[in-house]
Amino acid sequence: MPIGPYQSPLALISDSETDHHHQALPETPAVAQAAAPAGLRLRGIDKRFGDNHVLKGIDLDVPVGQFVAIVGKSGCGKSTLLRLLVGLDEPTGGEISFYGEGGDTIEPNARIVFQEPRLLPWISVADNVAVGLGDGVSRQTGRQEAQRALAAVQLSEKAGDWPSKLSGGQRQRVALARALVSRPGLLALDEPLGALDALTRLGMQELVTDVWRELGFTAVLVTHDVGEAVHLADRVIVLDEGRISLDLEISQSRPRRHGDPVLAELEGKLLDTILGKA
Amino acid sequence: MTTIDTLTDNRQVSRKDAGRPRPLSDRSIDPPKDAAARGARTNSAPRTASKAGNGTAGRSAWLPYLLPVTLVALWQLGSSTGLISDRIMPAPLAVFAAFWERLLSGELATNVAVSGARALAGLLIGGSIGFLLGIANGVSKFFEQLTDTTLQMLRTIPHLAMIPLVILWFGIGEEAKLFLTSLGVLFPIYLNTYHGVRNVDRDLIEMGRIYGMSGWSLFRKVIFPGALPSIFVGLRYALGIMWLTLIVSESIAANSGIGYMANTAREFMMTDVVVLSLVIYAFLGKLADVIARALERRALAWNVAYQG
Numbered sequence: 387m388p389i390g391p392y393q394s395p396l397a398l399i400s401d402s403e404t405d406h407h408h409q410a411l412p413e414t415p416a417v418a419q420a421a422a423p424a425g426l427r428l429r430g431i432d433k434r435f436g437d438n439h440v441l442k443g444i445d446l447d448v449p450v451g452q453f454v455a456i457v458g459k460s461g462c463g464k465s466t467l468l469r470l471l472v473g474l475d476e477p478t479g480g481e482i483s484f485y486g487e488g489g490d491t492i493e494p495n496a497r498i499v500f501q502e503p504r505l506l507p508w509i510s511v512a513d514n515v516a517v518g519l520g521d522g523v524s525r526q527t528g529r530q531e532a533q534r535a536l537a538a539v540q541l542s543e544k545a546g547d548w549p550s551k552l553s554g555g556q557r558q559r560v561a562l563a564r565a566l567v568s569r570p571g572l573l574a575l576d577e578p579l580g581a582l583d584a585l586t587r588l589g590m591q592e593l594v595t596d597v598w599r600e601l602g603f604t605a606v607l608v609t610h611d612v613g614e615a616v617h618l619a620d621r622v623i624v625l626d627e628g629r630i631s632l633d634l635e636i637s638q639s640r641p642r643r644h645g646d647p648v649l650a651e652l653e654g655k656l657l658d659t660i661l662g663k664a
Numbered sequence: 665m666t667t668i669d670t671l672t673d674n675r676q677v678s679r680k681d682a683g684r685p686r687p688l689s690d691r692s693i694d695p696p697k698d699a700a701a702r703g704a705r706t707n708s709a710p711r712t713a714s715k716a717g718n719g720t721a722g723r724s725a726w727l728p729y730l731l732p733v734t735l736v737a738l739w740q741l742g743s744s745t746g747l748i749s750d751r752i753m754p755a756p757l758a759v760f761a762a763f764w765e766r767l768l769s770g771e772l773a774t775n776v777a778v779s780g781a782r783a784l785a786g787l788l789i790g791g792s793i794g795f796l797l798g799i800a801n802g803v804s805k806f807f808e809q810l811t812d813t814t815l816q817m818l819r820t821i822p823h824l825a826m827i828p829l830v831i832l833w834f835g836i837g838e839e840a841k842l843f844l845t846s847l848g849v850l851f852p853i854y855l856n857t858y859h860g861v862r863n864v865d866r867d868l869i870e871m872g873r874i875y876g877m878s879g880w881s882l883f884r885k886v887i888f889p890g891a892l893p894s895i896f897v898g899l900r901y902a903l904g905i906m907w908l909t910l911i912v913s914e915s916i917a918a919n920s921g922i923g924y925m926a927n928t929a930r931e932f933m934m935t936d937v938v939v940l941s942l943v944i945y946a947f948l949g950k951l952a953d954v955i956a957r958a959l960e961r962r963a964l965a966w967n968v969a970y971q972g
Contacts, residue, residue: 510888
């Protein structure tokens with residue numbers, strides 16, 4: 387898969403190149419406006435599954451619009467934390483709240499993309515994307531919005547196909563479009579690139595960065611790939627046995643190059659922490 | 665909504681055979697699993713076609729009929745030369761003559777219509793009950809615990825073994841035939857619907873819930889389409905049982921229908937009409953299957969196993 391074409395996927399639908407961070411998709415009256423990007427405030431988050439104490443008092447603040455990556459060994463609780471953020475599970479203890487740019491508490495429009503695309507095989511690609519708008523939307527509006535979101539992930543020409551006709555990377559782009567079509571304030575990414583081959587993954591990383599910069603939502607990425615975390619995020623958090631063991635800012639400007647020595651050093655430092663060598 | 669509770673324990677199975685029931689289907693070839701393999705197959709398709717040319721297309725049109733036509737020809741030859749006695753097996757031409765005679769008198773149309781109506785009514789009644797029970801038990805833990813054990817016990821009774829009882833209950837009227845046919849088609853449709861609902865990919869259900877689906881919309885958009893391949897398997901199996909039950913119950917006692925026609929003919933030693941009845945059953949059975957397949961191909965066009 388070529389990497390080049392991913393450069394500015396939203397150029398198609400965005401009429402302004404300035405103010406990247408808070409540029410929403412062009413508005414249509416039939417659909418709710420873009421949800422405000424949501425900041426996160428976690429206080430003393432605890433999660434137990436029976437005797438298994440997965441999260442042990444997590445305190446975390448994520449500013450509005452930040453891109454955070456959570457890394458750690460298998461079973462460190464990173465996916466569990468993500469499921470709590472989007473409301474797929476309830477914490478055993480502690481409190482999660484969301485706030486808007488003015489600091490006021492808001493209901494986040496949270497969406498999640500999983501490692502598997504989880505597309506409905508019996509409806510077309512466009513209808514799959516329209517699922518992201520929920521039940522209360524007319525078929526025509528659904529189609530229109532889906533078309534727009536598909537353009538953002540550069541899959542316009544596949545709108546009428548069955549999902550089974552697409553490659554793995556294309557399916558994951560459809561899943562991303564489905565998550566973005568309702569213009570979420572918080573996007574959770576649970577190893578979304580984990581099942582893709584190396585080159586497709588690089589292309590997808592650029593795409594994720596681009597849509598995030600374009601739409602300005604808050605992004606939380608869970609990954610086991612430290613290189614990917616460093617390449618994509620503003621900030622990397624290491625989870626170890628249910629606790630935050632490292633919280634690292636990545637201030638390197640974008641676009642970031644693969645093989646950048648500063649990023650490579652940060653990656654090494656993170657790996658040392660995760661593997662317990664620090 | 666208790667869907668999730670009920671479906672949880674099937675996670676392993678559902679991943680493996682999502683959307684691809686096989687038990688009773690004649691399509692046993694697995695579709696290619698990964699996209700690369702599928703792409704390769706698609707690309708090679710035109711090449712294969714051009715290499716083989718029109719010969720393949722022409723041959724595939726007549727080849728399936730080669731065997732039956734040859735057999736009938738041999739049969740006619742045997743009868744004409746006196747090798748096969750008329751009393752054991754009438755000649756194909758005699759069967760055709762019987763067909764023509766009854767077609768002109770209108771007797772055939774009446775009997776086919778009567779049998780067809782019985783079959784359809786039984787399928788509708790038994791099929792609806794089986795379908796609703798399958799859905800209810802697949803979706804709700806409560807219903808499953810309430811009725812599944814009972815249904816599994818009843819299922820093991822051969823429904824034709826109930827004939828003596830059915831005659832006592834309903835006499836020899838239409839009700840008896842309707843009851844037996846409904847009972848016969850109920851279980852295959854129940855089992856396959858239940859199995860289909862239970863095996864809907866749990867990840868898809870979770871996805872649906874994340875995007876705000878619940879109750880009816882979750883059922884309509886995720887659970888029902890996911891169970892549909894399995895429901896079709898049940899339907900096609902039920903069609904076979906439907907005809908079988910009808911033949912048996914029409915032979916026992918009836919005053920119209922194809923089974924009645926065959927039975928009366930037997931009493932008068934008219935073997936040609938007996939064989940004609942068998943041929944008609946074969947055609948009706950094949951017709952039902954063709955219709956079911958066409959529906960299946962239309963409804964499951966998204967499934968690689970049903971494409972082409």
